[in-house]
Amino acid sequence: MIQLRALTFGYPGQPPIFDRFDWSVERGEAWAVLGPSGCGKTTLLYLLAGLRFPSDGEVLVNGMRLTRPRPQTGLILQDYGLLPWATVRENVRLGLRVRNFYGPDGTHAPAEHRPSLDVEAWLGRLGLLPFAEQYPSRISGGQRQRTAIARTLALRPDLLLMDEPFSSLDAPTRESLQTLTQELCTEQGLTLVIVTHAIEEAAVLGRKILLLGPHNTAATVIENPDAARTDFRHSDAYQSLCRDLRQRMESPA
Amino acid sequence: MKRRDVALAFAALVLLWQAAAMLIALPILPTPWKVAQVFVDELLNGSLGVNFLASFWRVTASMLLSVALAAPAGLALGQSKRLNRIFSPVIYLLYPIPKVVLVPVVLLVLGIGDLAKIVLIFLILFFQVLVLVRDQAAGLRPELIQSVRSLGAGRRALFRYVYLPASLPAILTALRQSIGTAVAVLYITESFATKVGLGYYIVFNGGTLLDYPAMYAGVVALSLLGLGLYFTVDWLERWLCPWQYAG
Numbered sequence: 001m002i003q004l005r006a007l008t009f010g011y012p013g014q015p016p017i018f019d020r021f022d023w024s025v026e027r028g029e030a031w032a033v034l035g036p037s038g039c040g041k042t043t044l045l046y047l048l049a050g051l052r053f054p055s056d057g058e059v060l061v062n063g064m065r066l067t068r069p070r071p072q073t074g075l076i077l078q079d080y081g082l083l084p085w086a087t088v089r090e091n092v093r094l095g096l097r098v099r100n101f102y103g104p105d106g107t108h109a110p111a112e113h114r115p116s117l118d119v120e121a122w123l124g125r126l127g128l129l130p131f132a133e134q135y136p137s138r139i140s141g142g143q144r145q146r147t148a149i150a151r152t153l154a155l156r157p158d159l160l161l162m163d164e165p166f167s168s169l170d171a172p173t174r175e176s177l178q179t180l181t182q183e184l185c186t187e188q189g190l191t192l193v194i195v196t197h198a199i200e201e202a203a204v205l206g207r208k209i210l211l212l213g214p215h216n217t218a219a220t221v222i223e224n225p226d227a228a229r230t231d232f233r234h235s236d237a238y239q240s241l242c243r244d245l246r247q248r249m250e251s252p253a
Numbered sequence: 254m255k256r257r258d259v260a261l262a263f264a265a266l267v268l269l270w271q272a273a274a275m276l277i278a279l280p281i282l283p284t285p286w287k288v289a290q291v292f293v294d295e296l297l298n299g300s301l302g303v304n305f306l307a308s309f310w311r312v313t314a315s316m317l318l319s320v321a322l323a324a325p326a327g328l329a330l331g332q333s334k335r336l337n338r339i340f341s342p343v344i345y346l347l348y349p350i351p352k353v354v355l356v357p358v359v360l361l362v363l364g365i366g367d368l369a370k371i372v373l374i375f376l377i378l379f380f381q382v383l384v385l386v387r388d389q390a391a392g393l394r395p396e397l398i399q400s401v402r403s404l405g406a407g408r409r410a411l412f413r414y415v416y417l418p419a420s421l422p423a424i425l426t427a428l429r430q431s432i433g434t435a436v437a438v439l440y441i442t443e444s445f446a447t448k449v450g451l452g453y454y455i456v457f458n459g460g461t462l463l464d465y466p467a468m469y470a471g472v473v474a475l476s477l478l479g480l481g482l483y484f485t486v487d488w489l490e491r492w493l494c495p496w497q498y499a500g
Binding site: 046049051069071073074075076077078079080081082083084085086094095097098099101102108109134135137138148151152155 | 394396397399400401402403404405406407409410413414415418419421494496499
């Protein structure tokens, strides 16, 4: 699904964050990208989203080199990115409105796009129907993030990119949204890449964990097949994985 | 604000005027009742209506023209850091100049017709709208722009679904803030070298005919014009920007 080939990227005047970096993600996998602040997690996600471009090497999604955001990739950010002047329902419709605006041109919207504004099923699935006519300023952080997720899923993506999506939420809301994300990925057959600085979140959501450091030349990958289990959060395996990840983050090889 | 409170404030001001008129007891300050009678009479039988319409047209045309030109310019500057870097020093220097000092220049260049008056008011409103819309567009969080881009939006869709609705409150705020100045400048431009408009009507009745009740009728008409525009913008804001009043 995703291939990074000899990817090089750095901000002007700073050493490169990625230096001939290779990484690949198979369809249907759930990846967590973990690392300290400034290690390039968010940059990596923006590269995958087609919002930034490497100085060298390439990013392939479905075998196609990215030159702009791909219509089938969904992106969820920490600060929700909701329009303050639109109700929850209108925010969820936004992606469809954008697609209807351009028509099925294959670049902004998939070539098989049919004009529609029907998002009721998504509002229902994410429990947003009672708040559908509210403005984002009137709902909780968890409901805002649910709105952002509904907006993205209404476009039927095959790849979901999430950047610290739950880090400003309280613990119970965060856990329920993590579980919901797992369910939705399975239901919709999504490939997931979630970027986080929280070790616990990476352990729960990543069936594979990519550990980043300050200067990335090779991918450090930790397998975590147990993340798929519903009771994983309460298991000893989870505790020992968190310990392992913490040690690795504190003393990068 | 409740309508009842506005009506009460209005009644209090009329009472204050009545008391002042009774205390002073000179022709220069007629009672509100006298002015109201003359106002209705001048509106029905005199020239007040025509003068009101002339002023209304000038100030409305200026408002529409300033929004039509300043809003797109402000959006362009707010979206492009490069454009803003080029133009912001110019705006920085021009913005604080009191445009009313340009009255003689504009009258000399554009003559004494409607155009000169419209351009003068336009100049004031233009900078207000430009600066507020630019700052509003530039202040949109990059995360919002990125997430809408990730939904497939290019420049056109970003403009339609993000920048345009984001700039509406700025446009209306700019208009609301500058209506007072716009009406004041309207009065100045109409107070000389013209034969129609409320400014002319006030100066002619007060200064030449010494008909004070008619002069006050003109003042009331000019106040109503300002107030009407203010109410209209207020109403537009409630209608077009309901999210600002939610909750």
